[in-house]
Amino acid sequence: MNRTFVPSLGKHISQAGLGCVTFGREIDRAASFSIMDYALEREITFFDTASAYGGGASEEIVGQWFAERGGAAAHIAVATKLLPPYDASTLSAAVEQSLARLRMDRIDVLFAHSWHPSIEDDVVLRALSDLVFAGKVRALGVSNFNAEQLGTLLRKQADRGLTPVSFVQNNHNYAVSHVDDALMRMCRDFKVNIVTYSPLAAGFLTGKYRGAVASDVRFEIIPGHKDIYFNDRAWERLDRLMNAAEQAGKPPAMLALAWAFHQPQVSSVLVGCRTTGHLDQALAALAEGDPGLPT
Template sequence: MNDHPLPSFGKIALGGATFGREIDQPAAFTLLDHALDRGITQVDTAAGYSAGASESIIGAWLQARRPRALSVATKAIPPYDATTLTTSIQQSLNRLQVDALELFYLHHGHESITDETLRLLDDMVRVGTIQALGISNIKATQLAALLQRQTELGLARFSVLQCTNNLAVSDLDVATRELCVRYRLAVVTFSPIAAGFLTGKHQRGVIAQSRFDLIPGHQSIYFKPDPHARLDALLKLARATGHPPAHLALGWALRHPMATSVLIGGRTTTHLDQAFAVRTIDDGLFRQLDEIAHLSAPPTPLP
């Protein structure tokens, strides 16, 4: 079965992970209003963001503003058995106060994704409850198996992959990129400045109330030799060129050839504006940044 048309993707989309966790509803409304004014056409949220608070804030904003040119993407967390997934979809519809989900992701690759799950998602697409399917945070081996199974069964396929992609850490490995090309998946990337890691502000310890402080699990992803080697190289390039490291990191993520759209989150309109300010970087600088993205830390000397 061929998938329904995707919602409109701009190069920059607004991520709603901070809503209800790091910023309250009035601050989120300000950010959403600003995104709309800047021409952003998609906002991304998830049932797992602040236990549904992000979806509820966006739903209240949709009702208050009635925007015509902005779509909403959301996600369900595992497990993905029929009962749990059906309940999650209905809860997302209720919180967002919409009749259909324009783009719906399974938030994580998980062993509970079975043929039953895929058939349920296909049913939801056929009746119009879901318009397009996506999946995020998944290894290439499982993604390949699921796409093949959807094809074999004649079901609506995942048409969007969402994944981490920044100068420090990327899930866009060779196998994943090949799958995206083969199945024509749109790619939505997130964490372009690695939750603040690529600004260099955590070099002397985690800043209080930062993303790394509020979600300590991020530390195990970034506080490792390879990401630190890439951060050191980025900071050196920033000093040499006079560009802030966050701007270089954003510019690289936005220009990445696989990225259909890049999620920009934040707490203030300034965080969003800086992405618009650095959308283009020249070829030479991009090549230098791309070399940084593939750096590995030198091996630890033997004692």
């Protein structure tokens, strides 16, 4: 598995990252621990959580696991996210709350969970930079930003001599992508690491949502996924994937995951799991070459 060394972290992040969105929401502590142990054994070195996941339960479970595993997991980079709106007067307290749940002294990567006008406030940008200088955060990131939004932020940070964003995390899969050429150019020019999530489009690319959506699946748990994927273009992409899978004699999920792992400029692909089998599936796809899916 490829790894990217990130100087600001002093750590390598693995090509496959562990998305911890299911922890405390869809699976319990014991199942979450099993998945993190499995990831550790397979040299996955990037774990991603958020204060919003399970109302803080995901951060708590991740923190409990790290506390129990001690030095064996010290090389793993941990990212978390804060929700908007962003307020300089409350940023420090929000980070302290995440640190308490994570049982850590420092967050490796702190992401702004989504774009909001408040993120461009000079006072907010300085407060974020101050968190790095105070040793509470190693690196800053943004999630669900487009190229224009990212560029505005990077230029402001450069003009004011503030700690720049060094990570962007966006949805990127064969059905729907928020990583376009403009964003990749911006990241290349400013040396920003690209992290992607939802390589299976919340299960859409397995083909299982062609009929009714069951009550215990992610599209029901997060109904907003329907707005993202239930459209003509995404259905057309799914049809292309299903045809390619039939011709290759492989499951569509395998091809979709392999596609995600072999996209240019992507440092890490986050894989969300409810079982260790889901992680096995992703790692098997990583070992595959680029599937050459139709554009």
